[in-house]
Amino acid sequence: MTLIKVPVTLPQSAYDPDRPISSLLKMQVEHLYQAEKRLPPRYQSGTYVNAIRTEGEAARYIRDVTEAIHEAHEDAERIRRTPKRKRVMEIAAVVDERAERERARRMTKKRSSSKRRSKS
Amino acid sequence: MPTGLDQLQHIVVLMMENRSFDHMLGSLPGIGGLDDAGAYTNPDTNGNPVRPQPLAEFQAQLQPDPDHHFPAVDLQIFGGNTGPNRQPNMQGFVKSFFNQQGDVGHSQKIMYYFPKEKLPVLTTLAQQFAVFNRWFASIPGPTICNRAFAHYGTSFGRVDLNPIYPPEHIKSIYTRLINATPKHTAKIYYYDTASSTMEVANLLQNQPELFGTYGQFLDDCKRGNLPEYSFIEPNYSDHETDSGEEIANDQHPDHHVQAGELFIATIYQAIKDNPQLWQNTALLITYDEHGGIFDHVPPPSCVKDIFTADGNATGTGVPFQFDRLGVRVPSVLVSPWIPRGTIVSRVFDHASIPATITKFFLGDAAPRSPREINADVFIEPRTANVDPARNVLSLTAMRTDCPDFDV
Numbered sequence: 001m002t003l004i005k006v007p008v009t010l011p012q013s014a015y016d017p018d019r020p021i022s023s024l025l026k027m028q029v030e031h032l033y034q035a036e037k038r039l040p041p042r043y044q045s046g047t048y049v050n051a052i053r054t055e056g057e058a059a060r061y062i063r064d065v066t067e068a069i070h071e072a073h074e075d076a077e078r079i080r081r082t083p084k085r086k087r088v089m090e091i092a093a094v095v096d097e098r099a100e101r102e103r104a105r106r107m108t109k110k111r112s113s114s115k116r117r118s119k120s
Numbered sequence: 121m122p123t124g125l126d127q128l129q130h131i132v133v134l135m136m137e138n139r140s141f142d143h144m145l146g147s148l149p150g151i152g153g154l155d156d157a158g159a160y161t162n163p164d165t166n167g168n169p170v171r172p173q174p175l176a177e178f179q180a181q182l183q184p185d186p187d188h189h190f191p192a193v194d195l196q197i198f199g200g201n202t203g204p205n206r207q208p209n210m211q212g213f214v215k216s217f218f219n220q221q222g223d224v225g226h227s228q229k230i231m232y233y234f235p236k237e238k239l240p241v242l243t244t245l246a247q248q249f250a251v252f253n254r255w256f257a258s259i260p261g262p263t264i265c266n267r268a269f270a271h272y273g274t275s276f277g278r279v280d281l282n283p284i285y286p287p288e289h290i291k292s293i294y295t296r297l298i299n300a301t302p303k304h305t306a307k308i309y310y311y312d313t314a315s316s317t318m319e320v321a322n323l324l325q326n327q328p329e330l331f332g333t334y335g336q337f338l339d340d341c342k343r344g345n346l347p348e349y350s351f352i353e354p355n356y357s358d359h360e361t362d363s364g365e366e367i368a369n370d371q372h373p374d375h376h377v378q379a380g381e382l383f384i385a386t387i388y389q390a391i392k393d394n395p396q397l398w399q400n401t402a403l404l405i406t407y408d409e410h411g412g413i414f415d416h417v418p419p420p421s422c423v424k425d426i427f428t429a430d431g432n433a434t435g436t437g438v439p440f441q442f443d444r445l446g447v448r449v450p451s452v453l454v455s456p457w458i459p460r461g462t463i464v465s466r467v468f469d470h471a472s473i474p475a476t477i478t479k480f481f482l483g484d485a486a487p488r489s490p491r492e493i494n495a496d497v498f499i500e501p502r503t504a505n506v507d508p509a510r511n512v513l514s515l516t517a518m519r520t521d522c523p524d525f526d527v
Contacts, residue, residue: 002523004240006385007378014179014376015367017358022185024137024263024318024372025357027281031320034283038325055368059359063314066324070313073328 017056025058032065043068124457124513125502130401131480133473134352134387135270136380137263137372138188138411141253141448145246146415147174147236151463152253154233157416162214162231164224170214172414176232182373184220186230186412190279191435192216193260193446196412197419202436208418208444216412231414234377241381242450244523245388245405250453250462250512252498256419257409257446258469258491266408266446267318269470270351273492275442277427279434283321289487292323293474294330296485297349304481305347306330309337311355312366318353341390344397349477354383373411385525388454392522399518402499403454406470410447419445420467423494442491445469453498456522457513464498464512471495 021029033049045064052058146153154160154172161169194202199211218227236243258269265275268284271292278284286292297304310317311334317324324331332340334355340346354370371380384405392398425442434440451468471489476497478485483501500511508514 001521003526004244004385004523005526006241006382008382008527010367010376010378014379015358015365017360017365019358019374022372023281027264028316028318028320028356031283032316035320035325055357056359059314059357062316062357063312063359066313066316069324070328070331 017054017059019055021053021055021058025055026052029058029061032062035069036065039068039072043072121502121504122457122506122508122511122514123516124455124518125500125506125511127400127457128402128455128480128499128502128513130346130348130350130397131477131499132346132350132352132387132391132401132403133270134354134384134403134405135267135470136354136384136405136407137356137370137375138409138413139371139377139407139450140410140413140415141255141417141450142172142415143176143233143410143413144239144242144407144450145251146172146233148243148246148251151246151251152417152465154416160210160416162211162414164214164227165218166224170228170231172231172233172416174233174235175229176234176238178238178377179374181229181232182411182413185373186217187220188262188409188412189281189435190259190261190429190440192219192412193410194434194436195219196414197260197447202438210414210416210418213412213414230412233414239377239381241385241388241525242405242452245384245452245454246450248460248523249455249458250464252451252453252464252466252468254417254448254465255406255451255468255472256448257407258471259440259442260419260444260446261409263408264318266470269491270408270473271319271323272489273471273474273495274425274427274489277425277429277433277442279429279440285321290489293349293477294323294351295327296474296478297481298330300482300485304349306349306351307332307347308351308353309334310353311369312361314359314361314366315353315355315357318356337387338390341394341397344394346397346401348481352387354380371407382527385527389525389527392524398456401455402513404451404473404498405454406451406473407449408470410449415448417448419447421445422467422469423490425489425491453512455513456518456520457515458519459515460519460521462512466496466510468496468498472498 195212197208217230261279268275294306297306368375369379369383429440431437471492472495475495479501
């Protein structure tokens with residue numbers, strides 16, 4: 001089997017996070033900015049995207065928003081997966097509150113009717 | 121049923137950035153590269169013919185980034201002819217590059233290509249496995265819409281870099297797979313969160329669970345956990361991480377081309393180093409578009425899509441009905457079931473990717489765009505009668521002479 005050598009060490013000049021941002025990366029930043037605007041404020045990065053000038057700056061923003069999108073979805077999934085038992089208890093509590101309000105309303109109505117009968 | 125097809129369980133697609141077929145593979149003999157080009161030249165702005173030369177450098181040569189937006193590619197393909205019934209002549213690359221800096225000498229560099237010794241990984245794979253010498257970008261334009269063809273089989277009428285919000289009825293290949301009955305598996309591996317994906321507006325925003333990282337891809341290869349369909353995106357930027365510097369490896373100018381060679385080799389080796397995975401995986405390496413760099417083969421016309429880009433959207437004043445492909449790009453298919461030196465000369469574009477994956481795993485799932493429905497497939501579906509003339513995974517026994525890369 002042939003073993004092909006691949007250069008694994010690149011010149012130091014190959015790496016340049018201060019390289020001016022390309023039109024492609026600019027567009028990716030713009031797409032992520034549009035996506036970020038739909039996130040609730042607690043997930044937003046607070047970055048002024050118009051000030052992004054370099055690949056490194058773009059990468060930081062891209063990372064922040066990508067991770068925020070993942071986090072927002074994971075949080076939503078976590079809420080969706082809230083155990084059914086807890087949900088049932090919450091529904092039961094709501095039903096109890098409603099029943100109590102209805103009882104109170106009927107009592108109030110009853111008292112008002114008996115007051116009117118006694119006056120007349 | 122050919123054994124290679126019968127065994128196939130995983131298809132992996134790696135889509136690199138912005139290099140043309142002649143620029144990367146043109147030096148290889150007998151595959152429809154530059155030995156096939158005759159006396160092909162491009163005129164510079166003084167009218168002098170500029171011929172292709174093996175002088176491409178890994179970095180710091182194609183600056184500024186050669187224009188690859190729709191109007192520029194129109195010039196590159198048609199040489200400046202805007203009349204009706206015009207035919208592509210591939211004569212506008214030098215003129216187009218001149219428009220960016222106004223320097224005649226500099227503009228000629230767009231005709232440089234790599235001698236094969238400088239690209240040992242891609243050229244070895246092209247010679248050892250199957251090279252497609254008629255794989256074109258899906259549209260004569262930039263990245264986002266070409267990548268959309270790989271995900272959806274269409275760009276929904278877009279020819280630019282703006283976000284794409286697909287209508288409901290045409291699903292991505294990933295959604296088709298995971299929503300099928302029985303369910304199939306699919307993943308997009310981006311390099312890391314700082315590089316992320318180019319598919320933001322729909323897939324990342326709405327289905328982030330489809331995504332994993334390159335690190336996970338390597339781990340999935342090791343553990344044999346690859347999904348049935350994987351799409352890999354390279355690193356689009358030089359950036360710092362907690363574990364050090366990450367160098368862009370997408371080969372988009374002006375990123376270092378050797379970084380991309382190393383990336384391709386590492387992916388190949390990750391699959392090959394797991395013997396079980398190696399025998400049941402096919403890896404397609406392709407490029408989204410030509411990046412404004414020369415190629416001598418005129419792109420053919422194709423079936424129209426159902427969408428049209430109007431004259432304002434194209435920037436040329438003339439509408440585009442997605443009835444012509446973009447410039448030729450390098451595309452190589454790797455599998456130990458492919459005979460060495462296979463050359464495939466049928467026409468493909470990136471719509472062939474969802475077309476292939478759909479037909480292989482799902483059959484004829486609808487609805488799909490006319491472009492995808494009419495796109496050729498690079499792996500034959502598993503049917504009772506596989507056409508041997510079309511099947512690339514044709515060996516009856518797995519090769520044992522495939523190369524290894526020292527990465």
